[in-house]
Amino acid sequence: MTVATPRFDRTLSRPEMSIVDAIRLNGPHSRTELARMLDYSRASMTGYVNRLLSAQIVREIGQGRSGGGRRPSLLDLNSSLGYLAGVDIGATSLNIALADFQGRILSQHSEPADVRVEPEALLAPMAEKLSDMLRVQGATPDRLIALGIGVPGPVEFSAARLIAPPLMPLWDGFSIRDYLQEIFPLANTVVDNDVNIMAVGEKVAGAGKPFENFLFIKIGTGIGAGIVANGQIYRGSNGCAGDIGHICVDYNGPICHCGNQGCLEAMAGGLAIGQRGQRLAAAGQSAFLAERLAKNGQVTSIDVGEAAAFGDTHANALIKESGRMIGGVLASLVNFYNPEAIFIGGGVTRIGHRLLSSIRQATLRRSNPLSTRDLRVEYSQLGEDAAVQGAIALALKHVFVLDES
Numbered sequence: 492m493t494v495a496t497p498r499f500d501r502t503l504s505r506p507e508m509s510i511v512d513a514i515r516l517n518g519p520h521s522r523t524e525l526a527r528m529l530d531y532s533r534a535s536m537t538g539y540v541n542r543l544l545s546a547q548i549v550r551e552i553g554q555g556r557s558g559g560g561r562r563p564s565l566l567d568l569n570s571s572l573g574y575l576a577g578v579d580i581g582a583t584s585l586n587i588a589l590a591d592f593q594g595r596i597l598s599q600h601s602e603p604a605d606v607r608v609e610p611e612a613l614l615a616p617m618a619e620k621l622s623d624m625l626r627v628q629g630a631t632p633d634r635l636i637a638l639g640i641g642v643p644g645p646v647e648f649s650a651a652r653l654i655a656p657p658l659m660p661l662w663d664g665f666s667i668r669d670y671l672q673e674i675f676p677l678a679n680t681v682v683d684n685d686v687n688i689m690a691v692g693e694k695v696a697g698a699g700k701p702f703e704n705f706l707f708i709k710i711g712t713g714i715g716a717g718i719v720a721n722g723q724i725y726r727g728s729n730g731c732a733g734d735i736g737h738i739c740v741d742y743n744g745p746i747c748h749c750g751n752q753g754c755l756e757a758m759a760g761g762l763a764i765g766q767r768g769q770r771l772a773a774a775g776q777s778a779f780l781a782e783r784l785a786k787n788g789q790v791t792s793i794d795v796g797e798a799a800a801f802g803d804t805h806a807n808a809l810i811k812e813s814g815r816m817i818g819g820v821l822a823s824l825v826n827f828y829n830p831e832a833i834f835i836g837g838g839v840t841r842i843g844h845r846l847l848s849s850i851r852q853a854t855l856r857r858s859n860p861l862s863t864r865d866l867r868v869e870y871s872q873l874g875e876d877a878a879v880q881g882a883i884a885l886a887l888k889h890v891f892v893l894d895e896s
């Protein structure tokens with residue numbers, strides 16, 4: 492049986508876009524209520540709504556409360572229009588979420604992945620899994636209308652491709668959008684770097700909701716920042732704003748994979764903390780870490796966190812020093828940008844409160860007192876979910892295109 496594909500016009504005028512956004516944010520409303528909310532005359536409202544109804548973007552449901560006379564029908568988004576997906580491609584994992592047209596997650600899937608492979612070797616099985624998830628909902632791949640993807644590398648946002656990504660060199664210049672267009676012909680594909688995606692997730696579904704200006708700091712193997720300014724992601728002129736992992740914290744420090752010396756990420760990123768812990772083990776300064784090294788053949792940043800919790804003095808000093816270096820850079824960002832909050836996520840947060848308190852201390856000590864009066868410095872509560880939530884939110888934002896003419 493073939494199911495007819497609903498073709499819809501994704502170009503909306505500004506008033507049509509604001510009606511769709513108002514329903515999405517506030518739930519079903521009558522024409523009169525929407526006209527009042529958006530300050531449109533009833534006559535223009537009727538015109539906009541008729542077009543949205545004929546394009547099947549909104550539909551009439553049930554009836555609302557009457558102000559006397561006939562009860563008005565309510566307008567809601569047509570959730571059968573299609574599906575959205577959010578995909579978080581991490582350095583070592585792949586997370587996929589399928590959502591309805593309103594952004595509500597219907598199903599989720601996670602698996603280990605290796606981004607060092609050719610793009611097709613990761614994207615083909617990802618697309619197959621996503622098609623399976625659609626099939627479970629009784630839908631074909633052409634029912635996917637928007638796809639948000641987060642990747643661990645610098646992204647040229649307008650072209651949806653990575654540019655010279657250190658963790659995934661084989662993806663350099665590869666058009667993720669063109670590749671996926673073949674499989675999901677109606678999906679508008681948007682690609683952004685993982686930290687921006689997490690910042691969007693924190694804004695729509697996490698502790699960032701009430702804030703218009705905040706930073707999301709991801710500390711994983713590397714370190715990066717997502718910048719939310721006036722409620723929107725700030726990407727900079729080429730799309731790579733927030734690459735704070737390569738700010739120099741020690742001109743005599745170790746060589747970073749970027750070729751420079753003493754970058755924050757080479758001094759205090761997850762990999763660096765693990766390597767420094769391993770040196771403590773090898774030098775006989777930590778019995779706890781020596782045991783981990785003998786057992787697993789390496790020491791990770793999480794091992795260092797556990798050693799510190801166990802009372803290991805050198806591991807504790809290493810975490811404090813890492814927190815101090817990260818906090819020092821965050822203080823510069825606070826002085827420069829004056830955010831309301833800083834949320835910290837990524838695998839290294841599993842080290843726990845010791846790292847957070849030294850980051851917080853260094854940030855507050857080195858920032859301008861006025862800018863820290865109300866500043867919150869916290870771990871993100873969304874964990875791994877921040878990324879897929881953000882990818883869905885990004886997809887949701889790109890279902891429609893604004894007609895600027």
Ligand SMILES: [Zn+2]
Pocket residue numbers: 736737747748749750751754757
């Ligand atoms: Zn570097």
